[in-house]
Amino acid sequence: MFAYYLGLGFHELRAKKTLTILVVITLAIGVASNIVALTVLYSMSGDPIPEKSDRLFVPLLDPRPLANQKQSPEPPGLISYRDAMALLKAGHAMRQTPLYGITVAVEPVRSGQRRFWASGVAVAADFFPMFDVPFVHGGFWRAEDDARSARVVVLREVLANRIFGSEDPTGREFWIGRQSYTVVGVIADDYKPKPKFYRLVGSPSFSQYEDVFIPFNTTVAEEMGISGTTSCWGDTGPGFQGVKDSASCAWIQFWIELDSANDAPRYEEFLASYVEAQRSFGRFEGSQNHHLHDLRTWLDIRAVVSSDSRLHTWIALGFLLVCLINATSLMFAKFAARSNDIAVRRALGASRLDVFGQYLTAAAIVGLGGGGLGVGLSWMLLDVLSGRSAELETLAHLDVTMFVTAFILALAASLLAGVFPAIRACLVHPSNLLKS
Amino acid sequence: MEIRPIFSAIIRSKTGAVLMASQVAITMAVLSNALFLLNTRLTVMSRPSGVVEEEVFVLRLAATEEIEDPEAMQRHDLALLRAIPGVVRATETNQVPLGRSGSTTTLNIDAATTRSAQASMFLSGGPLVDTLGLEIVEGRDFLRDEIRRIDPRNMGPQADAVIVSRALADEMFGVGTPAVGKVVHHSDRAALSHLRIVGVVETLTTPQAASDPSAYRTFIMPVQLLVGSVNYVVRTNAHDQGRVMTAAEQKLGMLRNDRVVVSTRTMEELRELRYRGEKTGAGMLLIIALGLLLVTASGIVGVASLWVNHRTRQIGVRRALGARRLDIMRYFLTENLIISTVGITFGVGLALSLNHFLASSLTLARLPTGYVVGGAVILWTLGAVAVLGPAWRASTVSPGIATRSV
Numbered sequence: 001m002f003a004y005y006l007g008l009g010f011h012e013l014r015a016k017k018t019l020t021i022l023v024v025i026t027l028a029i030g031v032a033s034n035i036v037a038l039t040v041l042y043s044m045s046g047d048p049i050p051e052k053s054d055r056l057f058v059p060l061l062d063p064r065p066l067a068n069q070k071q072s073p074e075p076p077g078l079i080s081y082r083d084a085m086a087l088l089k090a091g092h093a094m095r096q097t098p099l100y101g102i103t104v105a106v107e108p109v110r111s112g113q114r115r116f117w118a119s120g121v122a123v124a125a126d127f128f129p130m131f132d133v134p135f136v137h138g139g140f141w142r143a144e145d146d147a148r149s150a151r152v153v154v155l156r157e158v159l160a161n162r163i164f165g166s167e168d169p170t171g172r173e174f175w176i177g178r179q180s181y182t183v184v185g186v187i188a189d190d191y192k193p194k195p196k197f198y199r200l201v202g203s204p205s206f207s208q209y210e211d212v213f214i215p216f217n218t219t220v221a222e223e224m225g226i227s228g229t230t231s232c233w234g235d236t237g238p239g240f241q242g243v244k245d246s247a248s249c250a251w252i253q254f255w256i257e258l259d260s261a262n263d264a265p266r267y268e269e270f271l272a273s274y275v276e277a278q279r280s281f282g283r284f285e286g287s288q289n290h291h292l293h294d295l296r297t298w299l300d301i302r303a304v305v306s307s308d309s310r311l312h313t314w315i316a317l318g319f320l321l322v323c324l325i326n327a328t329s330l331m332f333a334k335f336a337a338r339s340n341d342i343a344v345r346r347a348l349g350a351s352r353l354d355v356f357g358q359y360l361t362a363a364a365i366v367g368l369g370g371g372g373l374g375v376g377l378s379w380m381l382l383d384v385l386s387g388r389s390a391e392l393e394t395l396a397h398l399d400v401t402m403f404v405t406a407f408i409l410a411l412a413a414s415l416l417a418g419v420f421p422a423i424r425a426c427l428v429h430p431s432n433l434l435k436s
Numbered sequence: 437m438e439i440r441p442i443f444s445a446i447i448r449s450k451t452g453a454v455l456m457a458s459q460v461a462i463t464m465a466v467l468s469n470a471l472f473l474l475n476t477r478l479t480v481m482s483r484p485s486g487v488v489e490e491e492v493f494v495l496r497l498a499a500t501e502e503i504e505d506p507e508a509m510q511r512h513d514l515a516l517l518r519a520i521p522g523v524v525r526a527t528e529t530n531q532v533p534l535g536r537s538g539s540t541t542t543l544n545i546d547a548a549t550t551r552s553a554q555a556s557m558f559l560s561g562g563p564l565v566d567t568l569g570l571e572i573v574e575g576r577d578f579l580r581d582e583i584r585r586i587d588p589r590n591m592g593p594q595a596d597a598v599i600v601s602r603a604l605a606d607e608m609f610g611v612g613t614p615a616v617g618k619v620v621h622h623s624d625r626a627a628l629s630h631l632r633i634v635g636v637v638e639t640l641t642t643p644q645a646a647s648d649p650s651a652y653r654t655f656i657m658p659v660q661l662l663v664g665s666v667n668y669v670v671r672t673n674a675h676d677q678g679r680v681m682t683a684a685e686q687k688l689g690m691l692r693n694d695r696v697v698v699s700t701r702t703m704e705e706l707r708e709l710r711y712r713g714e715k716t717g718a719g720m721l722l723i724i725a726l727g728l729l730l731v732t733a734s735g736i737v738g739v740a741s742l743w744v745n746h747r748t749r750q751i752g753v754r755r756a757l758g759a760r761r762l763d764i765m766r767y768f769l770t771e772n773l774i775i776s777t778v779g780i781t782f783g784v785g786l787a788l789s790l791n792h793f794l795a796s797s798l799t800l801a802r803l804p805t806g807y808v809v810g811g812a813v814i815l816w817t818l819g820a821v822a823v824l825g826p827a828w829r830a831s832t833v834s835p836g837i838a839t840r841s842v
Contacts, residue, residue: 019738026731033724068623071542071552105500105696115500115696177501235625239589307798308717311473314794318466319724319731322459326735329455333742388716424451 002361009362020366023330027370027417030323031410032377037309037316039382039402043395044206044305048193049131053295054261056130059087059254059271062289063247063278064233069286076231077201077302078250081220081243088124092270093256095126098216100252101203101227106212107175109163118159119227120212121199122219128154128187130257131198138170138185141215145184149217153181157189159211179222181214194394197295199253200302202228207390220244226251247283261294268292320413327417331366335359335425347430355426363418364411371410378406442771449746452739457779460815463732464783465790467725468811472791472803474721480647481711481718485533486601486639488569489703490674491524493681494532496701499664501694506662507585513688514562517668520683522676527562528666531643533654534706535667538643542623543631543655545608552623553607555600555653556642559593561585561660565637567671573602575616575635578658582634587662591627595657598631601640603652605633631657645710664695677702729814733822740772740826751830752837761831768827769820776819780812787811 013020047053061083062075079087084098102120127133128140137160141152153174160169160183173180195205214224223240234248243249258264271290278284293301342355379398386396446453503509510528517526531538538556545551558564561584565577582597598620600608605615615633622628640654668688672680685700701709744751751764791803 022734022738026734029727029731033727036720068542103498105498117498117696117698233623236592238587238591242592308713311794311798311800312717312720314790314798315466315470315473315721315724318462318790319728322462322466322728323731325455325459325462326731326738329452329459329735330738332451332455333738336742337745385716389712391713392716420451 005358005361006365008358009365013362013365019330019334023327023334023366023414024369024373026323026326026330027366027410027414028373028377030320031370031374031406031413032381033316034313034320034409035374035378035398035402035406036381036385036396037313038405039378039398040385040392040395041305041309041313042402043194043397044309046194047296048195048197049295051132052257055258056295057093057256057258057264057267058293058295058298059256059267060289060291060293061271061275061284062286063284064286066286068233069289073289075289075291076250077253078229078231079252079254080247080250081245081252082247084252084254086274087254087256090270090274092267094259095130095257097124097127097130097255098252099123099127099198099255100216100219101199101210102212102214102219102224103227104176104212104214104224106159106163107177109175118211119208120210120214122214122216122224124216126257127198127213127255128185130255131193133191134188135185136188137168138183141184146215146217149221150215151179151181151218152184152215154185154187154213155183156187156191156209156211160186176212187213192394195299195304197299197304198255199228200298200304201253204391205302205304206394264292264294324413324417327366327414328420331363331418331421332424335362335421338425339428342425342428343430346428352426355428356422359422359425360415360418363414363422366418367411367414368407370414371407374410375403375406378402439770439774442767442774445747446771446775449743452742453775456736456739456775457782459732459735460776460779460819461783461786463728464780464811464815465786467728467814468783468787468803468807469791469794469800470721470725470728471811472807473800474718474725475807476801477714477718477721481714483641483645483651484639485641485645485703485707486568486570486637487533487703488671489707491677492568492669492671493677493700493702494535494706495668495670495684495688496698497664497666497668497688497695498698499695503664503694506587506664506666509664509692510660510662510666513666513668513691516687516691517670517684520680520687522672522680523670523684524673525563525567525671527560527564527567527669528660529558529560529562529564529669530661530667531556531558532667532669532706533568533641533643534645534703534710535643536645536706536710540642543604543608543620544623545618545620551608553604553653554650555604555655556644558640558654558656559659559661560656561658564656564669565599565635567669568640569671570640571638572599572635573638574614575599575633577635578656583658583660585660585662592625593657593659593661594627595659596630596632597634597658599635599637599656600633601652601654602636602638603649604655605636607653628657647714729818732815733818736772736819736822737825740768740823741829744768744826744830747830748833748837751833752835752840755833755835756838764831764833765827768823768830772819772823772827773816776816780815783815784808784812 060075061079088096100122102122104118104120106116106118108114124146125141125143136157140154145152164172169183172183174183192209196209225240230243230249230251232246232249236242236246236249243251258267271292275284275290345355382396382398386393514526517523540554541557542552542554565572578597584594586593600615609615615636618633620631641651642654645651670684681700685697689697787808794800795802
């Protein structure tokens with residue numbers, strides 16, 4: 001019987017081609033605009049590391065004077081060198097890393113290449129296991145390399161290929177300015193967490209994924225300039241040294257990994273006692289404003305999901321609603337014209353359910369057509385969008401989930417749109433046939 | 437014109453009327469908010485920077501090694517730039533409006549820091565005001581003996597004079613208050629504890645150019661930072677710009693081995709880069725607005741055509757009884773007007789509710805009445821135009837139909 005309905009459905013739709021095409025296009029446009037908005041929103045709001053996002057934390061300290069705290073109550077997202085070193089030394093977490101952005105001038109190895117700039121981050125060895133960074137060659141440096149400010153480096157695949165070709169560059173020399181660094185590992189190109197959660201302050205969240213990773217102590221020893229945000233609230237000496245030595249300059253992002261989420265209160269206590277101890281040295285004269293945020297809270301605080309994309313999603317939803325109502329009224333128009341056919345079928349013995357089923361099937365066919373067209377349109381629109389900016393290039397990609405969602409959305413929309421006309425159709429009385 | 441028969445006809449085909457009215461209502465709601473949002477974006481995108489944008493370009497250079505004598509380097513660079521024919525003005529600076537990277541700092545009005553304002557800090561030892569083409573509305577530009585040359589490796593910035601933007605002066609002293617002669621100080625540098633305001637510029641936007649009023653709170657200090665990584669701003673005549681840019685990039689790039697020209701961009705390019713996000717959003721909103729109108733129009737055409745088909749017999753009868761074609765058309769137009777009006781009325785309420793929802797949970801401002809009125813006018817017009825086709829077809833129904841029995 002279903003096959004018969006399918007046949008009838010197709011016949012139905014072919015009979016009034018313009019109207020059918022109109023419904024399909026309307027649904028497709030509605031679905032496409034929603035899929036595009038949802039894709040961007042979905043990409044933005046994902047958990048970048050769900051397997052351990054509840055065990056990764058950002059400790060925030062606020063050593064600013066009261067006047068500054070009153071003006072901007074939010075604690076700075078970064079901490080000072082002094083505090084970072086103190087937290088590192090205390091070692092109250094399973095893994096920990098300080099982090100700041102750097103820009104390095106890379107020297108070419110092969111002739112014909114010119115010197116170029118690469119973005120990077122200064123981190124401790126723990127960074128790599130903490131964030132499950134995948135390696136294609138070698139691995140990360142050891143704790144001793146951190147301790148003795150060794151000149152070692154981890155590169156991203158694309159940069160390694162650019163300098164060394166496709167062979168394994170582990171052990172080779174990588175030149176930054178006049179200094180050489182030994183390559184100890186190469187990370188996979190596709191390590192591009194959405195968002196770039198480890199460096200939300202002073203760097204875009206969905207682009208500029210770094211190519212160079214150098215031990216934190218090494219970059220500090222080399223006085224590699226800070227690429228990112230530096231917030232100072234007190235008198236600061238000149239140059240990199242001035243910022244580093246100042247207790248009132250925040251420029252380091254600090255991350256910890258705890259054994260379990262339950263250890264968080266204990267770490268907060270440690271933070272509180274550290275602040276107390278520092279007070280006796282005259283620091284932290286403002287009010288208590290230290291926090292320990294887990295990764296998801298941190299993403300919320302930093303407003304990673306732009307309110308813009310949320311707005312667009314709501315507007316797109318409103319558009320889909322209009323498309324739905326439009327599809328309903330168009331299907332109404334279509335099915336209403338067939339009241340004689342329906343009367344004949346009913347007179348010949350078809351039940352109300354049969355007629356309902358027939359027209360719902362017609363609606364479903366339209367839905368699948370709209371879904372197919374909608375997916376194609378979404379793909380095209382996302383392609384155009386991804387060329388607009390580096391951020392959108394990361395975000396505007398149709399993945400399997402969204403692909404399936406598009407079809408489900410179109411099917412659901414057209415079934416919803418078709419229910420009412422189908423009910424109306426099946427209520428046609430066979431006696432209509434008797435009237436002229 | 438008899439309204440009652442129209443009403444009866446509508447009541448008898450309730451479903452179509454309800455569907456049409458609800459489409460109009462929801463379109464009204466979404467359209468008003470979408471157009472408002474679109475206008476907000478466009479307004480942000482067209483804000484002035486204070487700079488004569490078609491005449492200015494920026495060279496960004498970065499040192500790849502430690503530079504021994506940055507003062508000599510900058511002197512040489514500027515001499516080279518100023519010697520290029522077509523160059524009107526050139527200077528170094530720490531940051532550029534719309535350049536998207538720069539420093540924000542806090543200026544205090546009194547020592548007790550009870551009143552202060554956050555602002556973006558421009559540092560230049562050269563004629564920055566003239567090079568950017570800024571408009572001085574109060575006071576004057578810096579004098580030569582106010583300029584300081586600072587090597588940041590050895591000391592922090594020092595200055596006695598400062599030029600502020602009108603927006604910053606308004607924020608610190610009250611709207612329209614004359615600011616020249618007043619003294620402010622930098623929040624955390626002792627060497628900047630006595631900055632006398634010598635001039636006020638009308639408009640100077642920050643590098644980030646955020647979409648809120650903080651984008652215009654800026655100040656300039658006459659400090660030349662002796663660093664290897666530096667921005668050079670160059671002003672030319674608009675038609676010379678291309679040629680000068682190429683020459684400047686080439687000459688500076690070849691001059692030394694220990695630095696690289698990172699980028700050469702016109703102010704117009706910087707503007708495009710800064711507002712690309714807004715432009716993309718605006719494009720999407722425009723497409724949705726047009727899509728909404730198209731879809732609603734097609735819905736109206738669909739349902740109206742259906743009614744025309746259903747009422748062929750009645751139309752024939754009316755024509756046979758003496759109705760002119762114009763009367764038939766007027767009938768359908770009036771019918772559509774009634775349904776549109778009902779839809780628009782509900783739409784106004786929906787538009788305001790949607791706006792309230794979006795404003796409370798997201799960053800959208802309150803919907804100005806103009807958009808509600810505008811939306812209503814658009815939808816009335818759309819309805820009338822859409823129903824014109826089916827109405828005309830209805831009017832062509834021959835009176836002879838009344839005499840047929842099949």
